[in-house]
Amino acid sequence: MSLRAITDLLWKAFFWLSGLFILLVLLAIISYLIWRGGPYINSQFILGNPAGTPLGSEGGILPAIKGTLWLVLLALVFSIVPGLLTAIYLSEYGRSGRLAEMINLLVQSMSGVPSIVVGLFVYALGVVTLGWGISLLAGGLALAIMVFPVIVVSSRDALLAVDENYRLVANSLGVAQSYTLRRVILPRAAAGILAGILLALGYAAGATAPIMVTAAAIIADSSGALLEPVMALPYHLYILFNEHISINQAYATALVLVILLLLLNTLALWLHSLQERINNR
Amino acid sequence: MQKVNPRLEIREKAINIIFISVALLSSLLLLAMLLFILRESWPIWSQVGVMDFLSGTTWRPVSTPPQFGIAPMVLSTMWVAGGALLIATPLGFGCAIFLAEFAPAPVAAVLRPVLNMLTGIPSVVYGFLGAAVLIKFFEIRFDLVSGESLFAASLVLAIMILPFVTANSEVALRSVGPEYRDAAMSLGVSRQYLALRILVPLARKGMLGSLVLAFGRAMGETMAVLMVAGNILMLPFSWFNKGEPLPALIALELGSSIPGSMHYQALFAAGLVLILMVIAVNLGVNLLLHRLRSGVKPF
Numbered sequence: 001m002s003l004r005a006i007t008d009l010l011w012k013a014f015f016w017l018s019g020l021f022i023l024l025v026l027l028a029i030i031s032y033l034i035w036r037g038g039p040y041i042n043s044q045f046i047l048g049n050p051a052g053t054p055l056g057s058e059g060g061i062l063p064a065i066k067g068t069l070w071l072v073l074l075a076l077v078f079s080i081v082p083g084l085l086t087a088i089y090l091s092e093y094g095r096s097g098r099l100a101e102m103i104n105l106l107v108q109s110m111s112g113v114p115s116i117v118v119g120l121f122v123y124a125l126g127v128v129t130l131g132w133g134i135s136l137l138a139g140g141l142a143l144a145i146m147v148f149p150v151i152v153v154s155s156r157d158a159l160l161a162v163d164e165n166y167r168l169v170a171n172s173l174g175v176a177q178s179y180t181l182r183r184v185i186l187p188r189a190a191a192g193i194l195a196g197i198l199l200a201l202g203y204a205a206g207a208t209a210p211i212m213v214t215a216a217a218i219i220a221d222s223s224g225a226l227l228e229p230v231m232a233l234p235y236h237l238y239i240l241f242n243e244h245i246s247i248n249q250a251y252a253t254a255l256v257l258v259i260l261l262l263l264l265n266t267l268a269l270w271l272h273s274l275q276e277r278i279n280n281r
Numbered sequence: 282m283q284k285v286n287p288r289l290e291i292r293e294k295a296i297n298i299i300f301i302s303v304a305l306l307s308s309l310l311l312l313a314m315l316l317f318i319l320r321e322s323w324p325i326w327s328q329v330g331v332m333d334f335l336s337g338t339t340w341r342p343v344s345t346p347p348q349f350g351i352a353p354m355v356l357s358t359m360w361v362a363g364g365a366l367l368i369a370t371p372l373g374f375g376c377a378i379f380l381a382e383f384a385p386a387p388v389a390a391v392l393r394p395v396l397n398m399l400t401g402i403p404s405v406v407y408g409f410l411g412a413a414v415l416i417k418f419f420e421i422r423f424d425l426v427s428g429e430s431l432f433a434a435s436l437v438l439a440i441m442i443l444p445f446v447t448a449n450s451e452v453a454l455r456s457v458g459p460e461y462r463d464a465a466m467s468l469g470v471s472r473q474y475l476a477l478r479i480l481v482p483l484a485r486k487g488m489l490g491s492l493v494l495a496f497g498r499a500m501g502e503t504m505a506v507l508m509v510a511g512n513i514l515m516l517p518f519s520w521f522n523k524g525e526p527l528p529a530l531i532a533l534e535l536g537s538s539i540p541g542s543m544h545y546q547a548l549f550a551a552g553l554v555l556i557l558m559v560i561a562v563n564l565g566v567n568l569l570l571h572r573l574r575s576g577v578k579p580f
Contacts, residue, residue, distance in 0.1 A: 004471070007473075008471050008473040008474070011473040011476075011477065012383065012472075012473060014375050015375050015376075015378050015379040015382075015383050015476075016379060016383065017375070018371070018372045018373075018375030018376040018379060019375075019376050019379035019380065019383075019384060019388070019392055021372060021376070022372075022376055022392065022395060022396065022399070022443065022444070022447070023391070023392060023395055025399065025440060025443075026395050026398055026399055029402065029406075029410065032410070032414070033406075033410075081303075082303055082306075082307040083307075085299070085300055085303040085304060085307075086303060086304040086307055086308065088300060089300040089301060089303070089304035090304065092300075093297050093300045093301065094300075094301070094304070099301070099305070102308075103304050103305065103308045106308035106309070106311050106312075107308055109311055109560070109563075110308070110310070110311045112494075112497050112498075112501075112559055112560070112563060113311070113314070113501070113556060113559070114500070114501020114502070114503070114528060114555060114556065114559060115501065115503065116501065116503045116528040116531050116532055116552070116555075117314070117318070117501070117531075117552050117555060117556050118314070119531075119532075119535075120318065120531055120535065120548070120549060120552040121314045121317055121318060123535060124317060124318070124321050124549065125317060128540045134536075145310065145314075148307065148310075176289055176292075176293055177293055177296075178292070178293060178296045202401055205403075206401075206402070206403025206404070206405070206406075207403065207404075208403065208404065208405040208503070208504045209404075209503035209504055209528065209532055212503075212532055213531075213532060213535045213536060234403055234405040234406075234504075235405075237405055237406070237409055238405050238408075238409070238504065238508070241409050241412065241413065241508070242508065247413065250409065250413070251413075254406050254409055254410075257403065257405075257406060258402055258403075258406055261401045261402065261403060262398055262401060262402075264401070265397060265398055265401035266394075266398075269394055269397055
């Protein structure tokens with residue numbers, strides 16, 4: 001065997017191994033969580049309130065699930081409209097203009113801002129200056145700022161992927177741009193936009209750092225009141241482990257969180273591939 | 282062009298203006314954030330001084346007189362993120378080349394969604410598993426009192442950034458024009474040679490870009506380092522020391538600092554340093570990449 005053949009073989013082995021390694025990581029994470037957390041998941045865990053001493057060592061996680069839903073809902077309410085309008089501006093109205101270029105750059109930089117810095121900002125602005133206190137409202141705002149760039153970029157790309165001929169034909173027929181947008185472009189990009197929103201939803205549901213400083217409480221009933229602190233799944237997991245409340249409950253909470261996010265992710269992937277099929281038709 | 286309907290035209294103009302203003306306002310939020318954090322942290326910069334704040338090695342925010350030095354946290358941040366990159370780069374590049382060149386279609390069809398799912402697992406779960414499994418393993422295997430270290434944090438972060446490095450590098454590899462591949466294959470070189478000597482040099486700009494993005498992500502990551510790095514406010518001298526990166530510092534102390542106090546302001550100053558570090562890395566490497574021509578070196 002020549003030297004070249006040997007090095008080639010070694011490289012090939014390395015490439016295969018690094019690919020398999022990633023596969024293995026995901027399998028290991030999920031199967032370990034199922035093994036450790038699975039036995040503790042039952043209807044009482046999902047639908048019950050935290051119980052036992054210290055609080056949370058027994059019982060369920062319903063308030064944390066509710067809190068996470070409220071936070072995510074609020075984040076989407078705050079971010080979808082500005083996110084979509086920005087995306088439409090970037091893909092339709094602004095196109096390659098100077099201003100659009102600048103906005104693109106700003107949005108891109110925004111997605112690089114560490115989530116704890118977003119939390120810091122909302123803490124100073126909402127929690128302290130505006131006097132909201134640690135609250136659902138502040139957490140929703142922090143998550144909204146965090147997912148805003150995600151929504152802009154994914155919707156922009158979905159809109160840009162719509163065949164240019166639709167725009168050209170509509171324009172040459174003298175159809176108003178807003179009408180073309182509403183009746184032709186948006187419907188054709190809907191699946192991709194929805195996929196982006198689902199991704200943003202998952203991103204917000206799993207984020208811990210920003211809500212840790214703005215919204216989360218160790219125990220709360222998460223009724224949905226805007227100025228009350230809430231419980232949240234990721235923060236609950238952090239507390240269960242870090243305060244040594246219950247490792248089993250922590251594994252079960254992690255499993256619930258991961259299953260929830262993987263479902264969202266899979267749905268988003270499916271919508272994304274649906275969009276690609278629409279684009280290629 | 283003939284004007285057909287002036288009212289329609291006005292309406293279109295109005296819609297256009299709405300879009301412009303919303304897009305502009307929401308993207309200016311970034312600048313507002315920076316200014317706001319700068320304002321909140323201003324007393325620290327003027328009273329403690331930029332150099333003293335950055336190079337000070339003692340952080341005693343509530344003692345009298347208080348001491349504000351964030352050098353240990355800055356160093357921990359760099360160490361943790363740099364270490365994560367060191368671990369993730371070979372694996373990420375290897376996997377990207379695997380996906381772009383070697384993986385049979387069914388394997389790639391499984392691996393791509395898997396990468397996507399890995400990015401979907403939240404950081405607190407990675408941090409939790411790192412602390413509950415990895416740290417425990419270190420403690421038992423090496424007989425340590427506590428297994429937390431910057432190294433452990435790097436390992437966890439490496440897993441977290443691996444999908445990003447892989448996905449973005451694969452895009453870069455795939456964007457190399459087909460003519461290079463065709464020419465190389467017709468000359469009868471092996472696939473390995475094609476990948477390593479032709480595709481990678483051509484795609485190096487994008488591949489380096491993927492590393493920068495990942496580095497920024499690793500620097501700003503909070504939960505994983507918070508749970509795994511050990512949270513000790515001392516200057517780290519080795520990868521295996523404990524440390525407390527900037528995001529962990531902010532997350533741990535913000536709630537207990539009194540608004541308006543110097544402690545509070547110092548945490549905002551730390552946040553500003555963190556965000557400037559991320560921006561500096563991005564800008565610096567962008568400039569570097571601008572000068573670096575992509576191309577195949579003659580050899």
